[in-house]
Amino acid sequence: MREGVVLKIEKFATHDGPGIRTVVFLKGCKLRCKWCHSPESWSFGVQKYPDGEIIGQKMTSDEVISTLMEDKDFYDASGGGMTLSGGEPLASPGFAVEILKKAKHKALHTAIETSGYAAPEVIDEVLPFVDLWLWDVKELDEKKHISYTLVPLEPILSNLRRVNAALEAESSQTRKIILRCPMIPGLNDGNAEIEAIAKLADSLSRVVQIDIEPYIPYGIDKARRLGLKVYEAPQPPPEYGEKIVSRLCALTSKPVCLP
Numbered sequence: 586m587r588e589g590v591v592l593k594i595e596k597f598a599t600h601d602g603p604g605i606r607t608v609v610f611l612k613g614c615k616l617r618c619k620w621c622h623s624p625e626s627w628s629f630g631v632q633k634y635p636d637g638e639i640i641g642q643k644m645t646s647d648e649v650i651s652t653l654m655e656d657k658d659f660y661d662a663s664g665g666g667m668t669l670s671g672g673e674p675l676a677s678p679g680f681a682v683e684i685l686k687k688a689k690h691k692a693l694h695t696a697i698e699t700s701g702y703a704a705p706e707v708i709d710e711v712l713p714f715v716d717l718w719l720w721d722v723k724e725l726d727e728k729k730h731i732s733y734t735l736v737p738l739e740p741i742l743s744n745l746r747r748v749n750a751a752l753e754a755e756s757s758q759t760r761k762i763i764l765r766c767p768m769i770p771g772l773n774d775g776n777a778e779i780e781a782i783a784k785l786a787d788s789l790s791r792v793v794q795i796d797i798e799p800y801i802p803y804g805i806d807k808a809r810r811l812g813l814k815v816y817e818a819p820q821p822p823p824e825y826g827e828k829i830v831s832r833l834c835a836l837t838s839k840p841v842c843l844p
């Protein structure tokens with residue numbers, strides 16, 4: 586049985602997939618998004634803040650599953666389940682696959698929140714055990730993507746198309762993709778970016794929704810405590826998210842939502 590490092594487990598979550606869910610955040614991420622909201626998840630190991638507060642804990646997949654199962658009644662009553670998040674869960678593929686596989690054996694609805702940055706073989710391994718893909722779309726210009734995240738865009742888009750094709754080929758059509766777009770004022774919220782998101786969503790049959798996630802500077806204090814740097818974007822103006830939703834709605838046939 587595999588052991589991995591879990592950043593935290595959040596119960597009664599209602600934002601990361603349908604119904605009441607438990608979100609399991611795995612530690613470790615190879616991206617370095619300028620605006621990262623959880624720089625404490627970058628390192629793959631258990632860490633400490635300078636004041637001694639511990640970040641993350643080692644857990645086996647069985648320990649994760651038994652924590653998940655404590656709230657099975659709530660999932661059943663609400664149409665919820667479990668969501669695997671990070672960090673980047675696909676950066677710990679063996680542990681991620683084992684958790685997802687065991688969750689499916691327990692008949693839980695499963696979602697994964699991912700940047701999509703992984704080897705295609707990892708995507709194939711995870712695919713059978715994921716009901717809902719929450720796929721981050723950070724930037725759709727290759728050069729800007731590298732500059733904002735330090736990783737290339739094309740493998741991510743190729744993986745997204747791969748997942749879409751696999752889901753499209755299924756007869757049940759119950760498994761879905763939601764695009765999640767962090768909107769950072771002055772960085773990725775221009776007309777070209779909004780148009781590119783609409784075009785991408787409309788090109789993928791299993792994308793059922795676009796979520797707009799306006800910038801919140803959650804990462805600043807945590808980065809300072811760890812001696813790391815994340816970009817502090819200007820505070821979004823009033824109704825920033827609503828305005829982006831309406832710009833996007835004019836360009837795509839897919840539903841667009843705010844959290």
Ligand code: SF4
Pocket residue numbers: 614615616617618620621622623624626627671672673700
């Ligand atoms: S925002 Fe997510 S994908 Fe980007 S660096 Fe932070 S943890 Fe990694």
